[in-house]
Amino acid sequence: MESNQYATMNNISDRRMNEFQSIPVREKSIGLNSNGGPGNLPLSPQKIHKGHPKVWISLLIIVAIYFLAPLRTNILILGTDYLPHRNTLSRTDTNILVTIIPLKPYVGMLSIPRDLWVTIPNVGENRINTAYFFAEATQTGTGPAASIETIRNNFGITIKYYLVIKMEGVVKIIEALGGVEVDLPAAMGGLPIGTNILDGTQALAFMRERYSSDDFSRMDQGQILIKALIKKILSPSGWIRLPLVAFETLRAIDTNIPWWLVPRLVFAILRSGTKGIDNRIISREMVNPFLTSDGAQVLAPNWKAINPVLLEIFGE
Template sequence: MVRLSIDPKSPQPGSTQPNRVADPNEYYQPIEIEEPPVRTRNCFTCGCLPLLVVFVLLLGAYFFLPARTNILLLGIDRTPDGSAVGRTDTNILISIIPLKPVVNMLSIPRDLWVTIPGVGENRINTAHFFAEANQEGSGPAAVLETVRTNFGVTVRYYARVKFSSFVEIVDAMGGLNIDLTDAMAGYAPGQYNLNGEQALAFARNRTGSDDFFRMQNGQFLLKA
Protein backbone atom coordinates (compact mmCIF):
# COMPACT_ATOMS: atom_id res chain seq x y z
CA MET A 1 0.00 0.00 0.00
CA VAL A 2 1.32 3.28 -1.01
CA ARG A 3 0.46 6.27 1.02
CA LEU A 4 0.35 9.55 -0.69
CA SER A 5 0.81 12.69 1.21
CA ILE A 6 -0.81 15.78 -0.22
CA ASP A 7 0.74 19.10 0.37
CA PRO A 8 -2.06 21.34 1.46
CA LYS A 9 -0.46 24.19 -0.46
CA SER A 10 -0.33 22.15 -3.69
CA PRO A 11 -3.29 22.22 -6.03
CA GLN A 12 -5.81 19.38 -5.91
CA PRO A 13 -6.26 17.19 -8.94
CA GLY A 14 -8.56 18.79 -11.46
CA SER A 15 -8.32 22.10 -9.64
CA THR A 16 -7.27 25.34 -11.23
CA GLN A 17 -6.05 26.69 -7.92
CA PRO A 18 -2.56 28.17 -8.22
CA ASN A 19 0.41 26.48 -6.63
CA ARG A 20 0.44 28.98 -3.76
CA VAL A 21 -2.07 30.80 -1.69
CA ALA A 22 -2.67 34.24 -3.22
CA ASP A 23 -1.94 37.24 -1.11
CA PRO A 24 -5.00 39.51 -1.35
CA ASN A 25 -2.82 42.56 -0.93
CA GLU A 26 -1.01 41.55 -4.09
CA TYR A 27 -4.10 42.03 -6.25
CA TYR A 28 -6.02 44.70 -4.35
CA GLN A 29 -3.95 47.79 -3.97
CA PRO A 30 -5.49 50.60 -1.92
CA ILE A 31 -6.66 53.55 -3.99
CA GLU A 32 -5.91 56.92 -2.53
CA ILE A 33 -8.67 59.45 -3.19
CA GLU A 34 -7.61 63.02 -2.83
CA GLU A 35 -10.22 65.17 -1.11
CA PRO A 36 -10.87 68.51 -2.80
CA PRO A 37 -9.38 71.43 -0.92
CA VAL A 38 -11.78 73.24 1.38
CA ARG A 39 -12.50 76.66 -0.09
CA THR A 40 -13.08 79.31 2.52
CA ARG A 41 -15.29 82.23 1.53
CA ASN A 42 -15.24 85.57 3.26
CA CYS A 43 -17.40 88.64 3.02
CA PHE A 44 -15.23 90.09 0.29
CA THR A 45 -15.60 87.11 -2.10
CA CYS A 46 -19.10 85.81 -1.37
CA GLY A 47 -20.96 89.05 -2.04
CA CYS A 48 -21.93 89.63 1.59
CA LEU A 49 -19.97 92.86 1.87
CA PRO A 50 -22.75 95.11 0.49
CA LEU A 51 -25.23 93.60 2.94
CA LEU A 52 -22.78 94.11 5.78
CA VAL A 53 -22.28 97.75 4.80
CA VAL A 54 -26.06 98.35 4.66
CA PHE A 55 -26.49 96.71 8.06
CA VAL A 56 -23.77 98.88 9.62
CA LEU A 57 -25.29 102.04 8.11
CA LEU A 58 -28.76 101.18 9.39
CA LEU A 59 -27.37 100.37 12.81
CA GLY A 60 -25.49 103.66 12.89
CA ALA A 61 -28.56 105.57 11.77
CA TYR A 62 -30.63 103.95 14.53
CA PHE A 63 -28.20 104.97 17.28
CA PHE A 64 -26.90 108.30 15.98
CA LEU A 65 -29.74 109.87 14.00
CA PRO A 66 -32.27 111.69 16.17
CA ALA A 67 -35.63 109.96 16.44
CA ARG A 68 -37.31 113.27 15.65
CA THR A 69 -36.07 116.71 14.57
CA ASN A 70 -38.32 119.71 15.11
CA ILE A 71 -37.96 122.93 13.12
CA LEU A 72 -40.07 126.05 13.60
CA LEU A 73 -40.70 128.09 10.46
CA LEU A 74 -41.34 131.75 11.26
CA GLY A 75 -42.78 134.19 8.73
CA ILE A 76 -42.20 137.79 9.82
CA ASP A 77 -44.77 140.40 8.88
CA ARG A 78 -43.68 143.57 7.10
CA THR A 79 -42.01 146.13 9.36
CA PRO A 80 -41.84 149.88 8.59
CA ASP A 81 -38.09 150.23 9.14
CA GLY A 82 -37.11 146.90 7.58
CA SER A 83 -35.84 145.51 10.89
CA ALA A 84 -36.78 142.15 12.42
CA VAL A 85 -39.08 143.77 14.98
CA GLY A 86 -42.28 142.23 13.71
CA ARG A 87 -44.93 139.66 14.50
CA THR A 88 -44.72 136.05 13.38
CA ASP A 89 -47.88 135.81 11.32
CA THR A 90 -46.72 132.39 10.11
CA ASN A 91 -45.76 129.74 12.66
CA ILE A 92 -45.35 126.26 11.22
CA LEU A 93 -43.89 123.45 13.32
CA ILE A 94 -42.12 120.96 11.04
CA SER A 95 -41.33 117.58 12.57
CA ILE A 96 -38.97 115.23 10.70
CA ILE A 97 -38.67 111.52 11.55
CA PRO A 98 -35.70 110.36 9.41
CA LEU A 99 -35.98 106.62 10.09
CA LYS A 100 -39.49 106.29 8.62
CA PRO A 101 -39.05 108.79 6.80
CA VAL A 102 -41.93 111.16 7.57
CA VAL A 103 -42.30 114.94 7.58
CA ASN A 104 -45.24 116.39 9.52
CA MET A 105 -46.37 120.02 9.58
CA LEU A 106 -48.49 121.76 12.18
CA SER A 107 -49.58 125.37 11.69
CA ILE A 108 -50.06 127.32 14.91
CA PRO A 109 -52.79 129.98 14.64
CA ARG A 110 -51.21 133.41 14.91
CA ASP A 111 -53.97 134.70 17.21
CA LEU A 112 -53.73 131.76 19.62
CA TRP A 113 -53.78 133.11 23.18
CA VAL A 114 -50.82 131.71 25.12
CA THR A 115 -48.50 132.43 28.01
CA ILE A 116 -45.35 134.20 26.82
CA PRO A 117 -42.45 133.77 29.29
CA GLY A 118 -41.41 137.14 30.71
CA VAL A 119 -44.39 138.91 29.15
CA GLY A 120 -47.59 137.24 30.26
CA GLU A 121 -50.66 136.21 28.32
CA ASN A 122 -50.94 137.43 24.75
CA ARG A 123 -51.25 136.23 21.16
CA ILE A 124 -48.47 133.87 20.14
CA ASN A 125 -47.44 136.01 17.18
CA THR A 126 -46.39 138.81 19.55
CA ALA A 127 -43.71 136.75 21.35
CA HIS A 128 -41.20 137.54 18.63
CA PHE A 129 -42.16 141.22 18.55
CA PHE A 130 -41.72 141.83 22.29
CA ALA A 131 -38.37 140.02 22.42
CA GLU A 132 -36.91 141.79 19.36
CA ALA A 133 -38.09 145.17 20.64
CA ASN A 134 -36.26 144.50 23.90
CA GLN A 135 -33.10 142.90 22.46
CA GLU A 136 -32.21 142.49 18.80
CA GLY A 137 -31.85 138.88 17.70
CA SER A 138 -33.73 137.39 20.65
CA GLY A 139 -37.06 136.98 18.84
CA PRO A 140 -36.69 133.38 17.57
CA ALA A 141 -35.52 132.08 20.96
CA ALA A 142 -38.54 133.71 22.61
CA VAL A 143 -40.91 131.96 20.20
CA LEU A 144 -39.19 128.59 20.73
CA GLU A 145 -39.50 128.99 24.49
CA THR A 146 -43.16 129.99 24.14
CA VAL A 147 -43.87 126.84 22.12
CA ARG A 148 -42.09 124.67 24.70
CA THR A 149 -43.92 126.31 27.62
CA ASN A 150 -47.40 125.98 26.14
CA PHE A 151 -47.18 122.76 24.13
CA GLY A 152 -44.36 120.81 25.78
CA VAL A 153 -42.51 120.49 22.46
CA THR A 154 -38.77 121.13 22.41
CA VAL A 155 -37.62 122.85 19.22
CA ARG A 156 -33.90 123.45 18.67
CA TYR A 157 -33.94 124.76 15.11
CA TYR A 158 -35.80 127.53 13.34
CA ALA A 159 -35.97 129.32 10.00
CA ARG A 160 -36.97 132.98 10.05
CA VAL A 161 -38.07 134.52 6.78
CA LYS A 162 -39.41 138.00 6.16
CA PHE A 163 -42.30 138.20 3.75
CA SER A 164 -40.19 140.42 1.48
CA SER A 165 -37.46 137.75 1.46
CA PHE A 166 -40.06 135.11 0.60
CA VAL A 167 -40.94 137.07 -2.54
CA GLU A 168 -37.27 137.27 -3.54
CA ILE A 169 -36.72 133.53 -2.95
CA VAL A 170 -39.67 132.51 -5.13
CA ASP A 171 -38.60 134.88 -7.92
CA ALA A 172 -35.03 133.54 -7.75
CA MET A 173 -36.43 130.01 -8.22
CA GLY A 174 -38.20 131.06 -11.40
CA GLY A 175 -41.61 131.01 -9.78
CA LEU A 176 -43.60 128.32 -7.99
CA ASN A 177 -45.55 125.71 -9.95
CA ILE A 178 -48.85 124.60 -8.41
CA ASP A 179 -51.52 122.17 -9.59
CA LEU A 180 -54.98 122.83 -8.17
CA THR A 181 -57.62 120.12 -8.31
CA ASP A 182 -60.12 122.41 -6.58
CA ALA A 183 -60.63 126.15 -6.43
CA MET A 184 -58.27 127.66 -3.86
CA ALA A 185 -57.22 131.15 -2.74
CA GLY A 186 -59.12 132.79 -5.59
CA TYR A 187 -57.70 130.46 -8.27
CA ALA A 188 -59.79 128.08 -10.37
CA PRO A 189 -58.66 124.45 -10.77
CA GLY A 190 -55.65 124.18 -13.07
CA GLN A 191 -51.90 124.59 -13.27
CA TYR A 192 -50.18 127.88 -12.50
CA ASN A 193 -46.72 129.36 -12.18
CA LEU A 194 -46.77 131.97 -9.42
CA ASN A 195 -44.18 134.69 -9.06
CA GLY A 196 -43.09 135.92 -5.63
CA GLU A 197 -45.85 138.44 -5.07
CA GLN A 198 -48.52 136.03 -6.31
CA ALA A 199 -47.22 133.24 -4.08
CA LEU A 200 -47.26 135.53 -1.04
CA ALA A 201 -50.80 136.67 -1.83
CA PHE A 202 -51.82 133.01 -2.28
CA ALA A 203 -50.40 132.08 1.14
CA ARG A 204 -52.06 135.00 2.92
CA ASN A 205 -55.41 134.82 1.14
CA ARG A 206 -58.43 134.56 3.45
CA THR A 207 -61.20 135.44 1.01
CA GLY A 208 -64.47 133.90 2.18
CA SER A 209 -62.71 131.85 4.86
CA ASP A 210 -60.82 132.20 8.11
CA ASP A 211 -57.27 131.86 9.41
CA PHE A 212 -57.40 128.06 9.20
CA PHE A 213 -57.79 128.22 5.42
CA ARG A 214 -54.90 130.66 5.33
CA MET A 215 -52.71 128.16 7.18
CA GLN A 216 -53.79 125.47 4.74
CA ASN A 217 -52.69 127.69 1.85
CA GLY A 218 -49.26 128.14 3.41
CA GLN A 219 -48.73 124.40 3.87
CA PHE A 220 -49.88 123.77 0.30
CA LEU A 221 -47.16 126.07 -1.05
CA LEU A 222 -44.49 124.35 1.07
CA LYS A 223 -45.46 121.00 -0.44
CA ALA A 224 -45.54 122.32 -4.01
Protein backbone atom coordinates in the same frame (compact mmCIF):
# COMPACT_ATOMS: atom_id res chain seq x y z
CA MET B 1 46.44 63.03 -9.89
CA GLU B 2 42.84 62.92 -8.68
CA SER B 3 43.35 66.07 -6.65
CA ASN B 4 44.54 67.93 -9.74
CA GLN B 5 41.45 66.77 -11.67
CA TYR B 6 39.18 67.98 -8.87
CA ALA B 7 40.98 71.34 -8.77
CA THR B 8 40.62 71.72 -12.55
CA MET B 9 36.90 70.92 -12.43
CA ASN B 10 36.35 73.40 -9.60
CA ASN B 11 38.11 76.13 -11.58
CA ILE B 12 35.92 75.42 -14.61
CA SER B 13 32.78 75.53 -12.45
CA ASP B 14 33.83 78.84 -10.89
CA ARG B 15 34.44 80.37 -14.32
CA ARG B 16 31.05 79.22 -15.58
CA MET B 17 29.32 80.61 -12.50
CA ASN B 18 31.04 83.95 -13.01
CA GLU B 19 29.94 83.97 -16.63
CA PHE B 20 26.35 83.29 -15.69
CA GLN B 21 26.43 85.98 -13.02
CA SER B 22 27.63 88.56 -15.53
CA ILE B 23 24.66 87.89 -17.84
CA PRO B 24 21.78 90.23 -16.91
CA VAL B 25 18.64 88.38 -16.05
CA ARG B 26 15.53 89.84 -17.64
CA GLU B 27 12.08 89.37 -16.27
CA LYS B 28 9.37 88.08 -18.56
CA SER B 29 7.95 90.99 -20.51
CA ILE B 30 4.54 91.88 -21.76
CA GLY B 31 3.28 94.29 -24.39
CA LEU B 32 4.90 95.30 -27.69
CA ASN B 33 7.77 97.65 -28.39
CA SER B 34 7.96 100.12 -31.29
CA ASN B 35 9.10 97.33 -33.65
CA GLY B 36 6.17 95.08 -32.82
CA GLY B 37 8.33 92.79 -30.70
CA PRO B 38 8.10 91.96 -27.05
CA GLY B 39 8.12 94.96 -24.81
CA ASN B 40 10.37 95.56 -21.83
CA LEU B 41 7.73 96.16 -19.18
CA PRO B 42 8.51 93.95 -16.21
CA LEU B 43 5.76 91.82 -14.80
CA SER B 44 5.10 92.86 -11.26
CA PRO B 45 3.71 90.32 -8.87
CA GLN B 46 -0.10 90.53 -8.90
CA LYS B 47 -1.48 91.08 -5.45
CA ILE B 48 -4.90 89.69 -4.69
CA HIS B 49 -6.79 92.14 -2.53
CA LYS B 50 -9.06 90.34 -0.19
CA GLY B 51 -12.18 92.11 0.97
CA HIS B 52 -12.67 92.99 4.61
CA PRO B 53 -16.34 92.43 5.40
CA LYS B 54 -16.03 94.00 8.83
CA VAL B 55 -14.73 97.26 7.32
CA TRP B 56 -17.57 97.47 4.79
CA ILE B 57 -20.16 96.64 7.41
CA SER B 58 -18.76 99.34 9.67
CA LEU B 59 -18.92 101.90 6.85
CA LEU B 60 -22.50 100.96 6.06
CA ILE B 61 -23.45 101.29 9.72
CA ILE B 62 -21.85 104.75 9.89
CA VAL B 63 -23.69 105.90 6.76
CA ALA B 64 -26.97 104.47 8.05
CA ILE B 65 -26.54 106.20 11.41
CA TYR B 66 -25.83 109.52 9.69
CA PHE B 67 -28.86 109.43 7.40
CA LEU B 68 -31.33 107.65 9.68
CA ALA B 69 -30.51 109.15 13.08
CA PRO B 70 -31.50 110.93 15.25
CA LEU B 71 -34.91 109.32 15.47
CA ARG B 72 -36.74 112.66 15.37
CA THR B 73 -35.85 116.28 14.60
CA ASN B 74 -38.26 119.10 15.49
CA ILE B 75 -38.02 122.47 13.76
CA LEU B 76 -40.03 125.66 14.25
CA ILE B 77 -40.55 127.62 11.02
CA LEU B 78 -41.36 131.28 11.56
CA GLY B 79 -42.41 133.66 8.79
CA THR B 80 -41.98 137.29 9.79
CA ASP B 81 -43.81 140.27 8.36
CA TYR B 82 -40.55 142.22 8.14
CA LEU B 83 -40.39 144.69 5.26
CA PRO B 84 -37.28 146.78 4.45
CA HIS B 85 -39.21 150.07 4.16
CA ARG B 86 -40.74 149.69 7.64
CA ASN B 87 -38.86 150.38 10.85
CA THR B 88 -41.29 148.47 13.06
CA LEU B 89 -40.51 145.20 14.83
CA SER B 90 -41.66 141.97 13.24
CA ARG B 91 -44.34 139.53 14.30
CA THR B 92 -44.56 135.94 13.16
CA ASP B 93 -47.47 135.66 10.77
CA THR B 94 -46.48 132.06 10.02
CA ASN B 95 -45.87 129.51 12.79
CA ILE B 96 -45.31 125.96 11.58
CA LEU B 97 -44.08 123.06 13.69
CA VAL B 98 -42.18 120.53 11.59
CA THR B 99 -41.06 117.09 12.70
CA ILE B 100 -38.85 114.78 10.62
CA ILE B 101 -38.17 111.11 11.31
CA PRO B 102 -35.55 109.90 8.77
CA LEU B 103 -35.93 106.21 9.65
CA LYS B 104 -39.62 105.86 8.65
CA PRO B 105 -39.41 108.31 6.77
CA TYR B 106 -41.98 110.75 8.14
CA VAL B 107 -42.40 114.50 7.65
CA GLY B 108 -45.17 116.20 9.63
CA MET B 109 -46.27 119.84 9.64
CA LEU B 110 -48.66 121.60 12.00
CA SER B 111 -49.65 125.22 11.36
CA ILE B 112 -50.63 127.31 14.38
CA PRO B 113 -53.05 130.26 14.07
CA ARG B 114 -51.28 133.52 14.74
CA ASP B 115 -54.19 134.72 16.91
CA LEU B 116 -54.00 131.72 19.25
CA TRP B 117 -54.21 133.00 22.84
CA VAL B 118 -51.40 131.47 24.90
CA THR B 119 -49.17 132.19 27.87
CA ILE B 120 -45.89 133.79 26.80
CA PRO B 121 -42.99 133.45 29.29
CA ASN B 122 -42.08 136.76 30.97
CA VAL B 123 -44.98 138.47 29.18
CA GLY B 124 -48.27 136.84 30.14
CA GLU B 125 -51.27 135.97 28.01
CA ASN B 126 -51.21 137.22 24.46
CA ARG B 127 -51.33 136.14 20.81
CA ILE B 128 -48.74 133.51 19.98
CA ASN B 129 -47.28 135.62 17.17
CA THR B 130 -46.28 138.33 19.66
CA ALA B 131 -43.78 136.10 21.50
CA TYR B 132 -41.20 136.89 18.82
CA PHE B 133 -42.13 140.59 18.85
CA PHE B 134 -41.75 141.13 22.61
CA ALA B 135 -38.43 139.26 22.76
CA GLU B 136 -36.97 141.24 19.86
CA ALA B 137 -38.14 144.47 21.48
CA THR B 138 -36.15 143.54 24.58
CA GLN B 139 -33.05 142.17 22.86
CA THR B 140 -32.42 141.72 19.15
CA GLY B 141 -31.95 138.11 18.11
CA THR B 142 -33.90 136.54 20.98
CA GLY B 143 -37.17 136.18 19.08
CA PRO B 144 -36.67 132.58 17.88
CA ALA B 145 -35.72 131.34 21.35
CA ALA B 146 -38.76 133.05 22.88
CA SER B 147 -41.06 131.47 20.29
CA ILE B 148 -39.56 128.04 20.94
CA GLU B 149 -40.01 128.45 24.69
CA THR B 150 -43.62 129.55 24.19
CA ILE B 151 -44.32 126.43 22.12
CA ARG B 152 -42.71 124.21 24.75
CA ASN B 153 -44.66 125.75 27.64
CA ASN B 154 -48.04 125.56 25.90
CA PHE B 155 -47.77 122.54 23.60
CA GLY B 156 -45.30 120.42 25.56
CA ILE B 157 -43.09 119.92 22.48
CA THR B 158 -39.32 120.23 22.74
CA ILE B 159 -37.82 122.03 19.76
CA LYS B 160 -34.10 122.40 19.16
CA TYR B 161 -33.96 124.15 15.80
CA TYR B 162 -35.64 127.15 14.21
CA LEU B 163 -35.84 128.64 10.74
CA VAL B 164 -36.94 132.24 10.36
CA ILE B 165 -37.80 133.42 6.87
CA LYS B 166 -38.57 136.98 5.86
CA MET B 167 -41.69 137.12 3.72
CA GLU B 168 -40.12 139.30 1.03
CA GLY B 169 -37.43 136.62 0.70
CA VAL B 170 -40.10 134.15 -0.43
CA VAL B 171 -40.58 136.23 -3.57
CA LYS B 172 -36.89 136.00 -4.52
CA ILE B 173 -36.70 132.28 -3.78
CA ILE B 174 -39.67 131.52 -6.02
CA GLU B 175 -38.35 133.82 -8.75
CA ALA B 176 -35.05 131.92 -8.59
CA LEU B 177 -37.02 128.70 -9.11
CA GLY B 178 -38.75 130.13 -12.16
CA GLY B 179 -42.15 130.14 -10.45
CA VAL B 180 -44.21 127.37 -8.88
CA GLU B 181 -47.28 125.39 -9.84
CA VAL B 182 -50.09 124.98 -7.32
CA ASP B 183 -52.97 122.57 -7.82
CA LEU B 184 -56.06 123.73 -5.96
CA PRO B 185 -58.98 121.40 -5.16
CA ALA B 186 -61.18 124.48 -4.84
CA ALA B 187 -60.98 128.22 -5.39
CA MET B 188 -58.94 129.80 -2.60
CA GLY B 189 -56.59 132.66 -1.92
CA GLY B 190 -57.97 134.62 -4.84
CA LEU B 191 -57.09 131.83 -7.30
CA PRO B 192 -59.45 129.59 -9.30
CA ILE B 193 -59.77 125.83 -8.92
CA GLY B 194 -57.21 123.75 -10.83
CA THR B 195 -53.58 124.34 -11.80
CA ASN B 196 -52.14 127.84 -11.27
CA ILE B 197 -48.60 128.88 -12.22
CA LEU B 198 -47.39 131.66 -9.91
CA ASP B 199 -44.41 133.98 -9.93
CA GLY B 200 -42.84 135.19 -6.70
CA THR B 201 -45.18 138.12 -6.08
CA GLN B 202 -48.29 136.08 -6.88
CA ALA B 203 -47.13 133.22 -4.64
CA LEU B 204 -46.58 135.53 -1.67
CA ALA B 205 -49.99 137.12 -2.20
CA PHE B 206 -51.58 133.67 -2.32
CA MET B 207 -49.82 132.58 0.87
CA ARG B 208 -50.84 135.68 2.83
CA GLU B 209 -54.34 136.34 1.42
CA ARG B 210 -57.09 135.92 4.01
CA TYR B 211 -59.62 138.61 3.19
CA SER B 212 -61.75 136.31 1.04
CA SER B 213 -61.80 133.68 3.82
CA ASP B 214 -59.99 133.62 7.17
CA ASP B 215 -56.73 132.74 8.92
CA PHE B 216 -57.45 129.01 8.77
CA SER B 217 -57.62 129.12 4.97
CA ARG B 218 -54.42 131.17 4.96
CA MET B 219 -52.65 128.40 6.86
CA ASP B 220 -53.85 125.87 4.28
CA GLN B 221 -52.58 128.12 1.51
CA GLY B 222 -49.18 128.41 3.17
CA GLN B 223 -48.80 124.63 3.38
CA ILE B 224 -49.93 124.21 -0.24
CA LEU B 225 -47.22 126.66 -1.30
CA ILE B 226 -44.54 124.92 0.78
CA LYS B 227 -45.37 121.58 -0.85
CA ALA B 228 -45.34 123.23 -4.29
CA LEU B 229 -41.88 124.63 -3.52
CA ILE B 230 -40.55 121.22 -2.46
CA LYS B 231 -42.09 119.58 -5.54
CA LYS B 232 -40.44 122.11 -7.86
CA ILE B 233 -37.05 121.75 -6.16
CA LEU B 234 -37.21 117.96 -6.47
CA SER B 235 -38.15 118.11 -10.16
CA PRO B 236 -35.46 117.98 -12.92
CA SER B 237 -36.39 121.52 -14.00
CA GLY B 238 -35.60 122.71 -10.49
CA TRP B 239 -32.22 120.99 -10.20
CA ILE B 240 -30.44 123.35 -12.60
CA ARG B 241 -31.70 126.30 -10.58
CA LEU B 242 -30.55 124.98 -7.20
CA PRO B 243 -27.38 127.14 -6.93
CA LEU B 244 -29.39 130.36 -7.37
CA VAL B 245 -32.18 129.06 -5.12
CA ALA B 246 -29.64 128.20 -2.41
CA PHE B 247 -28.11 131.67 -2.69
CA GLU B 248 -31.46 133.44 -2.32
CA THR B 249 -32.53 131.09 0.48
CA LEU B 250 -29.41 131.82 2.52
CA ARG B 251 -30.11 135.54 2.15
CA ALA B 252 -33.73 135.19 3.24
CA ILE B 253 -33.45 132.93 6.28
CA ASP B 254 -31.98 132.89 9.75
CA THR B 255 -31.52 129.45 11.27
CA ASN B 256 -29.54 127.49 13.84
CA ILE B 257 -29.76 124.23 11.88
CA PRO B 258 -26.13 123.05 11.53
CA TRP B 259 -24.80 122.49 8.00
CA TRP B 260 -23.99 118.82 8.68
CA LEU B 261 -27.65 118.11 9.54
CA VAL B 262 -29.05 119.54 6.28
CA PRO B 263 -28.23 116.53 4.01
CA ARG B 264 -29.85 114.19 6.54
CA LEU B 265 -33.08 116.21 6.60
CA VAL B 266 -33.13 116.66 2.82
CA PHE B 267 -32.65 112.90 2.37
CA ALA B 268 -35.65 112.22 4.62
CA ILE B 269 -37.79 114.68 2.65
CA LEU B 270 -36.66 113.08 -0.62
CA ARG B 271 -37.65 109.64 0.65
CA SER B 272 -40.97 110.92 1.90
CA GLY B 273 -41.86 112.96 -1.20
CA THR B 274 -44.44 115.72 -1.29
CA LYS B 275 -47.31 113.21 -1.20
CA GLY B 276 -45.87 111.69 1.97
CA ILE B 277 -45.88 114.95 3.94
CA ASP B 278 -48.47 114.88 6.72
CA ASN B 279 -49.68 118.49 6.80
CA ARG B 280 -52.21 119.57 9.43
CA ILE B 281 -53.51 122.81 10.90
CA ILE B 282 -55.07 123.75 14.21
CA SER B 283 -58.54 124.10 12.72
CA ARG B 284 -61.70 125.97 13.67
CA GLU B 285 -62.94 122.94 15.59
CA MET B 286 -59.89 123.09 17.87
CA VAL B 287 -60.33 126.68 19.09
CA ASN B 288 -62.92 128.89 20.74
CA PRO B 289 -63.09 132.50 19.46
CA PHE B 290 -63.57 135.23 22.07
CA LEU B 291 -62.97 138.93 22.69
CA THR B 292 -60.31 140.09 25.12
CA SER B 293 -60.91 142.85 27.64
CA ASP B 294 -59.37 145.22 25.09
CA GLY B 295 -61.83 144.10 22.43
CA ALA B 296 -59.33 142.07 20.39
CA GLN B 297 -60.62 138.99 18.56
CA VAL B 298 -58.49 135.99 19.52
CA LEU B 299 -58.67 132.19 19.66
CA ALA B 300 -58.61 130.18 22.87
CA PRO B 301 -57.08 126.71 22.35
CA ASN B 302 -59.29 123.69 22.97
CA TRP B 303 -56.61 121.36 24.30
CA LYS B 304 -58.94 118.35 24.36
CA ALA B 305 -59.16 118.65 20.58
CA ILE B 306 -55.54 119.71 19.99
CA ASN B 307 -53.71 117.16 22.15
CA PRO B 308 -54.72 114.06 20.11
CA VAL B 309 -53.34 115.73 16.96
CA LEU B 310 -50.10 116.59 18.76
CA LEU B 311 -49.79 112.98 19.84
CA GLU B 312 -50.34 111.71 16.30
CA ILE B 313 -47.72 113.99 14.78
CA PHE B 314 -45.15 114.44 17.53
CA GLY B 315 -45.72 111.38 19.72
CA GLU B 316 -43.05 108.71 19.74
